[in-house]
Structures are given as C-alpha cells and as structure tokens.
Amino acid sequence: MKMSNTNPLQRYEQVGVAMTCRSFAEYERMFDLDEELLSRGPILDVAAGASSFTAEARSKGYEAMAVDPQYALTRDELYANGREEIEVSTAKLAKLQHQYDWSFYGNIDLHKQGRLRSLETFIADFNSVNGEKVYRNGRLPHLPLEESRYALILCSHFLFLYHHQFNYEFHRDAVLGLLGLCRPGGEIRLYPVFTLSWVAYPCMERLLADLHQAGAETAFLPSKLPFIPGSGELLQVVKQAI
Template sequence: MEHIRIYEQVGVAMTSRSYAEYEKMFMLHTADLQGKRVLDVAGGASSFTAEARQLGILSEAVDPLYDQSPEAIERHGRQEIELVAAKMEKLQDVYDWTFYGSLHNHTSGRIKGLERFLEDFSSRDGASRYHAAYLPSLPFEQESFDFVLCSHFLFLYEEQFDYAFHLKAVRELLRVVKSGGEVRIYPLLSFRTVEYSSLSKLMNDLTIEGHLVGKREASLPFLPNSHQYLSIIKSGSA
C-alpha cells in the first residue's frame, strides 16, 4: 500500500497569511467589500485585517492569540514560520507552487505578514479590531457583520474537533453575520488533504435550517484538493 505523505500538525497552528492569499482562498473582490464590516475568524497573525483596513474595508479579527502581548506573538510567530518551513521542505513535491513560486517566497511572505500584523495589532486603536476569543463563542452582537471568513481552522482539524463542535461553531459564525450575509470557510480538507468527512451532513443540516449552502471554486491551488471553499448565505428569517 502506498504511504500517504501528510503534513503533521499537533495542536492548532498560528499563521500569518496576507490579503492576497485571502483574495485567492475566498474569491474576494475588494470593491465589493469596501465599507462593509468583515470578520476574520481564527485569523492568527494574518495581515488581512491590517491590509483590508487600508483598502477601506471595515475588517476585524478574532483569535485566542490576541490575549498575548505583541512580543509573545512575535516570538511564537517566528518559531511557527521556521517550523512550517522545515516541515514543508520535506513535502515540497506535494504542493502546487503556482502562487508562491518557491518555499523561500512562501516563508518570506509569512514573515512580511507577521510584521504587518504586529504593526497594526500594536497600534493605538489595534485593540478595537483584534478580539481574543475561542469558537464556538464569539464576543459580538448577532448580525454584526456583512461577511465572515474562516481559513485553515474548521474542517482542517477534524481529528481534534468533532462534528458537534463544527456545527456549533458554524452556527456561531452565522449568528454574527447579517441576514443575507455570507460565511465563507476554506479549505474543505483535513490535514490528510481529503474532504472533511462530515461535510455533506453539515451542509444538509444548515440547508434544513434555511441557509443557502454550496461549494464554490477557489483559486489558491496549493494544498492538494484545495480548490473549493464553503459558502453559506444566511437565511433572511434566521
């Protein structure tokens, strides 16, 4: 039997992805988001919120990480970037490098993202847009956001979080998005690079609750089988 080479991950990783990566993962169009309130859930040290703000998007982020000091986050982030690079070096042939070009570029981008995040997180009004909290409980009023994004957390950690957690977490994302607003989740995979085993059940349960649920094409072909995100448009009566 062929040995399946997978990315080994213990615990939940912290990452520092860029706005450009979010554009590809979630098929975002800046003009459609300007003036809209957007939430990045499990955002880690990504620079999405910092960059989005500069583009006129009212972005905020939530992650347990944000109860730490900037210095602690920087130490953690730089260690994580080194660890990820070492793991990926052994699996370079598994990934599609079309977007990043090389492992060196990937790592450089993570460092740049971390630094941009830290600058914004440490700014005078950073505390107003970075919120420390864990799914499945978010510190926002219902129907607070126009769009809610969640990358590389739900589905990916299937072996650590059961179906009940996933359903409760997605319902919480829907609670804080406005009626008619949209939740997008990427990728649809576990670390074994196969689709989340309970995705059909989740989609069915959410459809029964009245939401418009579907898989949509993404454009960040990096992880094997990572060509889709989940779109959930909240029921107007929810």
C-alpha cells in the same frame, strides 16, 4: 463537491493549532474576494492568527476586524509565536514540498518570506492605537461578538482542517455560531474543505443538512489559490435575508 476520501499523499503532521500568517493577496485568491464583496459591510476574520488580511484590508479602506484566542497574549508573545510557527511550518513543508502547487508562491523560500512580511504587518497593526478594538480575543465555537453584524465572515485553515482534533459537534456549533454573527443576507466563507490528511471533510454532508435546517443556503465555490494538494473549492454559507 466531488472529492475522494482516499489519498496516497503524506499527511501534514500537526499537534495543536498552528498560528496562521497569511496576506491579503492570499485571502483574495483563497476566498475569491472582489471589491463588491469586500465593500458590503463589516468583515470578520475568524481564527485569524497573525495574518495581515485585516491590517491590509483596513489600509485599503474596508471595515475589518479579527478574532483569535491568541489575542489574549502580548505583542511580544504573539510575535515570538509567529516567528516560531513560520520556522516550524517551513521545515515541515520542505519535507513535503513535492506534494504542493508552488505556482502562486514561486518556491518555499518566497513562501517563507511572505509569511514573515504578513507577521510584521499584523504586529504593527495589533500594536496600533486601534489594535484593541480591531483584534478581539475569542475562541470558537462561541465568540463574544455582536450578533447579526457582519456582512462577510472568513475562516482560513482552521475548520475542517483540524478534523482529527475537533469533533463534528464542535464544527456544527462553530459554523452555526458564525451564522448568528452574520447580518441577514451576509455570508461565511470557509477554506479549505480538506483535512490535514488532504481528504474531504468526512462530515460535510451532515453539516450541510444541519445548516439547511437552520435556514442557511450553501454552495461550493472555486478557490483560486493553488497550493494544497487537490484543493480547489471553498464553502459558502449564506444567511437567509429577512
């Protein structure tokens, strides 16, 4: 992992944690997902917000669920929060759009349209007959879910990104907690490995050492979603097989 901790780019200003609204296609690219990986067993999307990954994955026949503290809210509250976040984030991106790679999205207007589609797809699934089983209320670092169950755990745009709001101990406990939810031989994929200042997470080496101490294997894999300035990797954490 060769990334500089000095960066002249303008920081993306964020107070609190934003509700993410991302699609299956974005997850495929950012986490480098394929049929073999998705078919291994239960998938868990952590801090999933209003992303439509779980809904779309289920429609494709994959076993997937999502967890987020905002799932304690009603459907209408979630929808309102999602719409507001899309407006706010689009306004922020408009001021910084010269810093981003738009080759996947096309332009900022298409980016916004994609967010809105993801929100609509998520809300429809959240409100479905199986919504309460699929979308679980839970907050890192300790999630109220079954241990050693999931073959693949994904966490997009939360860990590392909010380095200035959550300390190292939170990150360590969160990833170790996710490792506990993995079945033996299962894996966690985390993206991005940058902070909102667009520099590498400064405590990464310490985290990797703690994960290795816990018996996990780690690797940085190429991410295939061009957008974030300088970001081209995801962190893979594999739970030791019995």
